Amino acid sequence: MTIEQLFGNDTSNVSEDHFEKVFGTLHEGVHEGAANECEVVASGPVGMTVEVRTGTFVTGGVFARVSAQDVLVIGVADALNPRIDRIVCRRDNATNQVTVYVLAGVAAGARAPGPLERNRSDHAAGAALR
Secondary structure, eight states, rough: OOOOOOOOSOOOEEEEEEEEHHHTTTEEEEEETTTTTEEEEESSSSSSSSEEEEEEEEEEEEEEEEHHHOOOOOOEEEEEEEOOOOOEEEETTTTTEEEEEOOOOOSSSSOOOOOOHHHHSSSEEOOOOO
């Protein structure tokens, strides 16, 4: 049996690949019990905005933290058909950046949330919606 110690001691050599192997085994999305769990709440009666509160999440094998709450703008709604928008944690493999953003749903008579992209360049996971 061969055991590879990825990190956790003073002599370990931690690489991005090691972290992806470890955090890729954790559940995708927001971690419960960490800070405010990336809670999403309406931020104002005027305009369509939401606040994303502090917390941690994993997406595409990357562990990330929302260290300060931020406001996201929800796009203008269709006049006739409703839609379901998602607040999404996304890893862009090309830039190696992690973001939280609004993924607009499709306005239609039968509402459905926008699809999460998981391909070679993007990996998205749904954030907590309350």
